[in-house]
Amino acid sequence: MSLRTKITLAAIVAMIPTTASAQSACPAGVTYPDATWPSRAQEVATQRAAEIAALEQFAFTLTGEDEERRGVRTDSVVIVHRGAIIYERYARSWTAEQPHYAWSVTKSVMNVLAGIAVARGYLTIDDSICRWMPFLPMDRCAIRVRNALEFSTGLDWRETYENASNQESSVLAMLYGEGRSDAARFVATHPFRDAPGTTYMYSSGDSNILSRAVERAYAAGGEDADYPWRRLFEPLGITSATLERDATGTIIGSSWWYATPKDMARFGYFLLRDGCWRDGRILPERWVSDSTAVNPAIRMRRLDADADDVQGRQFWLNKPIPEQNVTTPWMGVPEDAFAARGHWGQSITVIPSRDLVIVRTADDRQTGAFNFARFVSLAMEVAR
Helix, strand or coil, X not given: CCHHHCCCHHHHHHCCCCCCHHHCCCCCCCCXXXXXXXXXXXXXXXXXXXXXXXXXXXXXXXXXXXXXXXXXXXXXXXXXXXXXXEEEEECCXXXXXXXXXXXXXXXXXXXXXXXXXXXXXXXXXXXXXXXXXXXXXXXHHHCEHHHHHCCCCCECCCCCCCCCCCCCCHHHHHHHCHHHHCHHHHHHCCCECCCXXXXXXXXXXXXXXXXXXXXXXXXXXXXXXXXXXXXXXXXXXXXXXXXCECCCCCECCCCCEEECHHHHHHHHXXXXXXXXXXCEECCCCCHHHHHCCCCHHHHHCECCCCCCCCECCCCEECCCEHHHCECCCCCCCCCCCEEEEEHHHEEEEEEHHHCEEEEEEECCCCCCXXXXXXXXXXXXXHCC
């Protein structure tokens, strides 16, 4: 039997939280999905026909022939409001049962796996990465787990994708070139650009340093490589998840999670409920709120950042940074919104003030064709 399908009495007992923080204060009176999501989609289709038409015109209208890969190329949208699906649609041959690539949405999954490790006492965010990667040179020991969470390791990195070679792009070299045999080692042996914690630069490399630390922390806690399923996916009822690993067995925490859109919605709903599921707290208290606050390194100095680059800890935020004259990036969207976002248009958007989760999978290839804020605003109107 595979690691993913082993269920023993010991594993079930191990799911019970063991720390005081893991047993406290979950939202009361909350509905959670069973094996399937409750649905109000038919009712909402009648009540919000005009709003749905506007959303679909924007999100699902193809430009030119599909093979040309121009314009907005949505594969699915799932909207969960007040614990029920109110809208779902699939396009371009995708179905509800097909796991979709998530790309950098995976980074937010790694944040949660790190949080669960903290809740269980396996890890602290102030651990030096040398605790979990003892083969590194001593100067790398200044990097803390929190730096990997906040894209502030200070390691020199080039986050470029299409139209770049492995020699030009650090992330392509990590995923497909020299780094694929041991992604975390490849990243951690890059030279320093700045002192850890002093600058922010988005880096898939930092996410894979985090992944190695998390992997080794679970192992030190006596857990096998099945920990993402045992600790996160199975408790949430996520049955479609796949995570790819490098040659060392470490999860590629930057990029390679696959799940169905409705299972992605479970992940978003878990965050909406502050890291609780049913009667149990899985994440530490304040983990979600701390992860969705503007991280300190961004406030100090942002490198190679677009105007809407506001990050917490592996989540995109709609918060201003007044000291840098940065306003809320997503016009028309509540400031408490946050999102897990990935290449080619993947997103899981959580809006606590609206009790709302919006999932989009896509294959956007044309730079600038898709407007994220407009999409979220149109989806909000369906839930209004």
